[in-house]
Amino acid sequence: MTAFLRIEDLVVEGRPPSGIWVETVHRCSVEVHPGEVVALIGESGAGKTTVALAALGYARPGTRFRNGRVFLEGRDVLAMSIAEKRDLRGRDVAYVAQSAQASLNPSIPVGEQIAESLHLHQVAEGADATRRTIELLDLLDIPHPEMIARRYPHQTSGGQQQRIMMAMALACRPRLLVLDEPTTALDVTTQIEVLKAIKSVNRDLGTASIYVSHDLSVVAQVADRILVMNQGHVVEEGETSRILDDAREDYTRTLLGAVKPPPSPEKTVVNPTVTSGSEPVISVKHTSASYARQTLFGTIEREQYVLHDIALDVWPREVLAVVGESGSGKSTLARVMAGLHPPLPGAEITLDGDLLAGRARRRTRDQLRRIQIIFQSPDQSLNPERRVDDAIGRPLELYFGMSGSEKYDRIADLLELVGLDPDYAGRFPAELSGGERQRVSIARAFAAEPDIILCDEVLSALDTVVAARVLELMKDLRESHQVAYVFISHDLSTVASIADRVAVMYAGRIVDAGYTSDVFAPPHHPYTQLLINSVPALRQGWLEEVITSREAEAGMRSNVMLHDRPCPFRMRCPLVIAGTCDREPAPAREMARGHVVMCQHDEATLLAAQGGT
Amino acid sequence: MFKLIIRRLFLGLLTLLAITVLVFLGTEILPGDVAQAILGQSATPETVAALREKLGLNAPPWERYFTWLANILAGDLGNSLANGIPVDRIIGQRIVNTINLALYATVIALPLSLLLGLLSAAWPEGTFDRTTSSTTVFFISIPDFVIAIVLIIIFARELGWFPSVVHRPRWGDVPVALGQTFLPMLTLVLTILAHIIRMTRAAVLDVLKQPYIEMALLKGAPKSRIIIRHAIPNALGPIVNVVALNLAYLVSGVVIVEVIFTYPGLGRLMVDSVIFRDLPLIQVAALVFCGFYVALNITADVTAIMANPRLRFAK
Numbered sequence: 001m002t003a004f005l006r007i008e009d010l011v012v013e014g015r016p017p018s019g020i021w022v023e024t025v026h027r028c029s030v031e032v033h034p035g036e037v038v039a040l041i042g043e044s045g046a047g048k049t050t051v052a053l054a055a056l057g058y059a060r061p062g063t064r065f066r067n068g069r070v071f072l073e074g075r076d077v078l079a080m081s082i083a084e085k086r087d088l089r090g091r092d093v094a095y096v097a098q099s100a101q102a103s104l105n106p107s108i109p110v111g112e113q114i115a116e117s118l119h120l121h122q123v124a125e126g127a128d129a130t131r132r133t134i135e136l137l138d139l140l141d142i143p144h145p146e147m148i149a150r151r152y153p154h155q156t157s158g159g160q161q162q163r164i165m166m167a168m169a170l171a172c173r174p175r176l177l178v179l180d181e182p183t184t185a186l187d188v189t190t191q192i193e194v195l196k197a198i199k200s201v202n203r204d205l206g207t208a209s210i211y212v213s214h215d216l217s218v219v220a221q222v223a224d225r226i227l228v229m230n231q232g233h234v235v236e237e238g239e240t241s242r243i244l245d246d247a248r249e250d251y252t253r254t255l256l257g258a259v260k261p262p263p264s265p266e267k268t269v270v271n272p273t274v275t276s277g278s279e280p281v282i283s284v285k286h287t288s289a290s291y292a293r294q295t296l297f298g299t300i301e302r303e304q305y306v307l308h309d310i311a312l313d314v315w316p317r318e319v320l321a322v323v324g325e326s327g328s329g330k331s332t333l334a335r336v337m338a339g340l341h342p343p344l345p346g347a348e349i350t351l352d353g354d355l356l357a358g359r360a361r362r363r364t365r366d367q368l369r370r371i372q373i374i375f376q377s378p379d380q381s382l383n384p385e386r387r388v389d390d391a392i393g394r395p396l397e398l399y400f401g402m403s404g405s406e407k408y409d410r411i412a413d414l415l416e417l418v419g420l421d422p423d424y425a426g427r428f429p430a431e432l433s434g435g436e437r438q439r440v441s442i443a444r445a446f447a448a449e450p451d452i453i454l455c456d457e458v459l460s461a462l463d464t465v466v467a468a469r470v471l472e473l474m475k476d477l478r479e480s481h482q483v484a485y486v487f488i489s490h491d492l493s494t495v496a497s498i499a500d501r502v503a504v505m506y507a508g509r510i511v512d513a514g515y516t517s518d519v520f521a522p523p524h525h526p527y528t529q530l531l532i533n534s535v536p537a538l539r540q541g542w543l544e545e546v547i548t549s550r551e552a553e554a555g556m557r558s559n560v561m562l563h564d565r566p567c568p569f570r571m572r573c574p575l576v577i578a579g580t581c582d583r584e585p586a587p588a589r590e591m592a593r594g595h596v597v598m599c600q601h602d603e604a605t606l607l608a609a610q611g612g613t
Numbered sequence: 614m615f616k617l618i619i620r621r622l623f624l625g626l627l628t629l630l631a632i633t634v635l636v637f638l639g640t641e642i643l644p645g646d647v648a649q650a651i652l653g654q655s656a657t658p659e660t661v662a663a664l665r666e667k668l669g670l671n672a673p674p675w676e677r678y679f680t681w682l683a684n685i686l687a688g689d690l691g692n693s694l695a696n697g698i699p700v701d702r703i704i705g706q707r708i709v710n711t712i713n714l715a716l717y718a719t720v721i722a723l724p725l726s727l728l729l730g731l732l733s734a735a736w737p738e739g740t741f742d743r744t745t746s747s748t749t750v751f752f753i754s755i756p757d758f759v760i761a762i763v764l765i766i767i768f769a770r771e772l773g774w775f776p777s778v779v780h781r782p783r784w785g786d787v788p789v790a791l792g793q794t795f796l797p798m799l800t801l802v803l804t805i806l807a808h809i810i811r812m813t814r815a816a817v818l819d820v821l822k823q824p825y826i827e828m829a830l831l832k833g834a835p836k837s838r839i840i841i842r843h844a845i846p847n848a849l850g851p852i853v854n855v856v857a858l859n860l861a862y863l864v865s866g867v868v869i870v871e872v873i874f875t876y877p878g879l880g881r882l883m884v885d886s887v888i889f890r891d892l893p894l895i896q897v898a899a900l901v902f903c904g905f906y907v908a909l910n911i912t913a914d915v916t917a918i919m920a921n922p923r924l925r926f927a928k
Contacts, residue, residue, distance in 0.1 A: 056831055090833035102824040107846035107922055116842075120833050152922040168832070 003031040003071075004208050005055055005093075005176055010068035012050050012059065012232075023066065025050050025232040032176065032208050039211040039223035039240070041255065043463040044434075046229040048212045052178045054078070055210060056093050057085045072176070091121040094169035098181040100161035104153040110164045111137075111149025117171035136167040140197045158326070159190035163197050170201060177201075177209040183218060187325040187490060188534035195221055196547050214464060216259050217536035220244055221543035228252045241540060258464040260493030262535040263520050279353065280313035281451050281484055282337060282371070287311070287347040289329075289336050306332045307343070308508040314452060314484050321487045321499035321516070323531065329508040330488045334454040337486065338373045339363055351451075369399040372445040376457035378437035382429040388415070388440050389425035395447040414443040419473060435466035439473070446477065452484040459494060471498060492535050496520060504528050507568035511586075514595030523606035525597045526573045567600070575601060575609055617924060618915050625911045632903040633685075637678045639899070640892050681896070691893035695886075700897050704882065708901065710782060711871075711878035714794055715863035718801040723856065726806045730813025730852075735840055737818055746814075749807035761800045761873045768796060779876045797874045801867065805859040812855035816848040823847070850917040857913030864909075865902035 012025035025047040032038045032055075040048040050063060054070050057077040070077040072092065080088065089095075094117075097103035105113060114136055115129040124132050130149075137145035140163040153161055162182060169177055179198065183191040199222055201207055213219050219226060219240070226243040228236040228251065236249040247253050289307040306329045314320050322330045335341040337349065339360030349356045351370060357363050375381040382391055392411050396402040402410060412422035418439040429437055438458060445453050455474070459467040475498060478485060489495050495502060495516070502519040504512035504527060512525035519528060533549065536542055567573070570581040577600055586598040599606065648664040649656065665671055669680070684691065690700035733742040752760070769777035775795045782790050791798075820826065821844055829843045868880035875881070879898055886894035918924045 058831060060827075086833045086835060088833070089831050095828070095831040097824055097828055099824065103828040105825040105829070105843050105847070107920070108842075116829075116834070117832050120838075152926060154923045155926060165828075 002033075004034045004036075004073060005030070005032040005210075006071040007031075007051065007054055008069045008071070010051060010054055010070065011066040012047065012054070012063055013066045014050075014063045017062070021064070023232070024063070027068070028229075028232070028234050030210075030227060030234070032210060034175065035202070035206045035208050036225065037202055037209045037211055037223045039213060039219040039226045040229055041213060041216060041219055041226055042229035043214060043255075043465060045231070047232040048229050049180050051229070052180060052210045052212045053095075055176060055178055056089050056095060058089070087121070090117050090169075090174070091123075091172045092174055093176045093178060094172070094174040096162075096165050096169045096177060096179045096182050099185050100165040101153070101158065101185070103165060104161060106153055109150055109152055110156065114149070114164070114168045114171055117168055121172050123172050132171070133167075136170060137164070139170070140164075140167050140201075141193070142167070157190075158186055159193045162186065162190075162194045166194075166197055166201065170205070170207070173205065173207075175208060177207050178212070179209055180212045181214070182211075184213070184215065188492075188536070189325060189530065191218070191536070192534055192543070192546060195543055198222055199543065215536075216244075216255060217538045217542075220538055220540050221536060228255065244538065244540070254465060256538070258468045259538050260468075260491075260497065262537050263492040263496035263532055278316055281316050281352060282314045282486075283348075283350045284313070284333075284337065285311050285348040285350075287333075287336060287349060288344045289332055289341060289347075290344060306508050307336065310508075310510060312503055312510060312513065314486055316451070317478070317482050317484055318500045319478065319485045319487050319498050321489060321495040321502045322505060323489060323492060323495055323502060324505035325490065325531075328505040330490075330505055331456050332508075333505070334373060334456045334486060334488055338371055338454055339368075340373075365399065369395070369448045370451045371454065372448050372450040372452070373454040373456065374438075374441050374445050374458045377461050378429070378434070378441045379461075381441055382437060384429050386428075387425065388427050388429070388432075391429075391440060392425075392444050392447050395444060399448050410447070414447055415440075417446065417477070418443045433466075435462055435470060438462060438470055442470075442474065442477070446481065446483075449481075450483060452486065454486045454488070456488045457490070459489070459491070467494075474498070492520075492531055504531070509568060509598065511569065511598045512596070514591070515593055518592055518595040522610035523591060523597070523603050524595075524610070525569075525599055526575050526606075526609075527569050529610050530572070567598070575606075577601075617918055621911055621914045621918075625907050628907050629904065632907075633682055633900065634678070636896050636899045636903070637674075637681065640896055641674060685897075685900070690897050693886075693891055693894050695889045695891045695894075700893050703894065704879070704897055704901070707877060707879045707882045709784070710876065711864060711867065711880065713782070713784060713790075714797060714801070714867070714876065714878060715860065717791065717794060717798045718805070718863055719860060721798065722802040722806050722809070722859075725802075726809035727813055727852070729806075730810040731817060731840060731845075733810065733814040734817035734821065734844075735836065737814075742814075745810060749810050752803050753807040753811075757800055757804045758869050758873055760803050761796070761870055764796050764799055765873075777874065779874050781877065794876070797867075797870050797876055800870050800873075801863055805862060808859055809852075809855055813848070813852050816851040817844050820844045820848045846920060849920040853913045853916045853920070857909040861906045861909045864905040 007028065007030040009027045009029060010025060011023060011027055013021040014024040015021045028047070028051050030038065030040075030051060040052060042048050050060070053060065054065065055072070055077070057070065057080055059065055065078055068078075072088070077085070077088065104110060111130070111133045114133045115124075118124040118129045118132060133149055134145045137148060142148050142160055142163055148156060148160065148164075153164075156164065166182075182198065183194050186194060195218065198209075202209060202222070211219060211223055223240045226238065226240050227234050228243070228249065230251045236243065236247065236252045243252060244256070247256055287307060287310040288305060290305050310333060312320070322333060324330050332341060336343050336347075339356070339358065342358040343349070347358065349358075351367055354367075356367060360368060389408065389411050392414055393402075393407050396407050396410055408425070411425055415422050415424055420436060420439055420443070424432070424436070424440070429440070432440065438461075441458075458474075459470060462470060471494060474485070477483070485498075487495065487499055499516045501514065502512075502516050503510045504519065504525060506527050512519055512528045518524075520532060522529070533546060565585045566583055567581045567586040570576045573581065580600050584600075586600055589597050589599060589602060591597060591603050597606070601609070648661045648668065648670065652661055652664060669677060672680075690704070692699050693703055729745055733745050736742055765777040768775050776793055777796060779793050779797065782793050784790050817840065821840075826839060826843055829839050834843070865880075867878065868884060870876070871878045871880040872884055879901060883895065883898040883902075885891075886898065
């Protein structure tokens with residue numbers, strides 16, 4: 001069978017702003033047969049997207065094709081004129097970008113954006129285009145397509161946006177789809193919806209695809225063949241099952257090794273001694289929070305509760321993980337603890353028994369020192385105009401009054417502590433890689449010698465391999481520095497490998513909390529079960545199993561209730577009891593070893609329903 | 614959305630109120646005594662005192678402020694101190710003159726600058742962009758009075774095409790009036806052109822870097838469509854703002870241009886009244902200026918809100 005797309009010896013050059021041209025992709029060859037899904041796998045900067053975009057004859061600003069040819073059904077795409085490329089793009093080959101949120105035009109209703117593809121390629125106009133737009137939305141399982149078509153992107157959910165972009169790409173029935181990390185920015189539960197849509201499109205329409213991803217577990221679900229890329233080279237290529245079971249190259253094995261196993265109670269750290277014989281470092285009680293908005297006359301109107309009567313204790317030297325989907329209130333909880341967001345009156349947050357003020361500026365300097373926070377994106381939490389030694393030196397000056405050589409010696413120590421060369425002190429954040437920047441953030445937090453560090457999705461912005469190393473560093477530092485972490489993450493696998501205890505948040509409430517091994521094993525909250533089941537496994541066929549299961553089907557009816565008293569999870573719960581769950585608040589049920597589950601069902605029922613033993 | 618707009622209007626009113634206080638304070642601290650200024654240096658202390666009494670200048674400042682504010686709200690702008698003519702009669706024609714000149718400049722400058730800005734953004738760093746960019750920097754760097762004088766030298770003195778002085782624009786005869794006011798108009802156009810071009814270019818270029826533009830390109834959209842349909846609606850906010858600021862300048866920042874061309878507009882009236890310490894005139898003129906600023910800025914804010922679906926439709 002002849003290849004539908006054949007990229008031959010592609011060489012791409014890139015140029016940093018005002019720099020010189022450097023070769024970034026070296027003689028890459030890729031073949032895609034009709035109806036086939038080929039995955040390009042590798043870390044960021046490996047050149048995956050650059051190669052994939054060549055199928056559209058497109059080089060991003062700051063890159064250029066140096067050599068090689070791209071044949072689409074025998075025609076050389078790189079040699080085409082601008083008008084020929086325009087005809088090709090969106091009609092024969094369509095692109096699905098990583099972030100639908102950024103890639104949908106905020107000023108145009110989504111239906112119009114889909115119809116635009118039809119219009120541009122003279123496929124359909126007017127009422128005909130509208131009808132086909134609705135059909136496309138329907139094809140991708142979007143509820144109420146007529147209504148959604150009239151909405152602007154910000155009025156739709158993240159999972160919908162990603163599927164809307166799929167609909168846009170499919171509008172002219174292209175024979176090749178270029179999917180660029182289409183689920184990376186999504187929650188695991190939403191990821192299933194989108195993967196399901198991609199899978200059915202490939203199966204039902206016979207569309208060939210290039211699937212760019214760094215996530216082998218996801219690729220295992222959709223790809224027929226995998227190409228592993230590293231630093232602009234294709235290092236290995238083969239059938240998906242072959243790559244997964246019998247990787248030949250070291251680099252592929254490194255990637256496979258960095259894939260975390262799905263969370264399971266056996267893999268968790270069991271450290272039940274942490275809570276005994278001491279008082280909690282931080283204790284949070286009766287804590288609610290809302291995002292208020294200013295009204296006409298400057299008064300505050302309560303918008304929506306984002307935290308609902310939260311209670312949790314953090315013990316010295318423990319790792320308490322807070323997990324949940326985006327919007328569950330995890331980050332707000334960290335911000336409240338750090339004094340960055342004021343809780344509503346009635347909240348009690350104590351540090352070693354002393355009541356903490358709601359706002360950081362009313363806390364004492366020593367209280368501030370003892371609670372540090374590390375944010376998700378070091379790009380945003382490190383001042384780009386300040387050198388590394390400024391960033392790390394600031395807490396040393398502020399909390400310990402250090403200066404001169406004492407301070408610089410300490411900065412060098414801290415850099416070494418996080419595995420960076422002391423030479424890094426004089427660099428600017430822009431001169432560091434993402435992982436190095438996050439190490440600097442960690443060094444800055446440890447500079448204050450805190451009792452507790454709030455880690456807000458600190459690994460999410462990093463590549464798998466880099467994230468694994470930073471995680472190891474954080475584990476070591478906790479051992480050596482006797483510090484407690486509140487580890488906020490949506491990644492259950494990581495949580496399973498680091499946390500002593502877990503609190504699961506849903507709609508601003510803690511619905512499940514206890515030792516990691518207890519929370520991750522049945523019986524647990526139905527929501528915890530949904531989250532665990534949604535983590536992709538590194539084997540083929542996982543997706544098929546999960547989409548036919550009852551939990552996932554229920555889980556996709558996403559409709560989060562923030563306000564009311566009854567169980568907020570009832571709309572998605574496979575175990576919902578009509579007449580009870582929608583009327584009464586779920587009671588807190590105590591299970592083994594202080595494991596608390598907010599559910600109407602008792603331990604035995606949950607255990608039976610969740611297939612535990 | 615309506616909440617947002619009402620909020621802006623309310624804030625606009627508050628701003629105007631604050632402005633009345635500032636204007637009043639400003640005229641309070643003008644050096645020299647009004648009664649003395651009216652009566653001249655030779656007046657006896659007794660006549661000055663009597664006039665002060667008559668003008669109510671002996672009352673405490675806050676009392677005079679509220680009397681003044683109440684009168685203005687009631688539509689009584691007072692009389693000119695210089696000749697006793699009611700302020701609204703003097704100021705009416707002046708406002709018309711200033712606004713007409715501003716409109717003239719707007720009609721020329723706005724389409725021209727938006728077009729040039731868009732073309733610069735469409736081919737950044739190209740020959741057109743570089744030429745436009747260096748020309749606009751050149752005009753931004755020259756103060757408006759220098760531009761005015763150079764224009765007068767070239768077009769009025771050397772070529773004799775247009776008059777350099779406009780005593781009485783004849784708005785009844787439009788072609789004549791446009792010729793009369795051509796040089797002041799051109800001065801204004803050259804002053805504001807650069808700002809709008811540069812802001813339009815920057816705003817559109819900023820939007821062109823967004824992922825949804827790449828998306829449109831990869832859907833097969835031609836460049837013209839990308840700019841008109843995908844970029845401009847998202848760049849409208851900053852563009853509308855700089856346009857409003859420049860239009861406000863056309864009304865209230867034209868003092869120097871009006872003085873140079875001895876144009877009978879509001880700006881020159883203001884200068885003259887300051888010289889004569891004609892307080893009621895100064896106050897009203899200042900209020901009119903500020904009123905235009907506030908009104909144009911509100912218009913800009915409201916337009917930006919209307920143009921942004923995220924503000925127009927809450928989630």
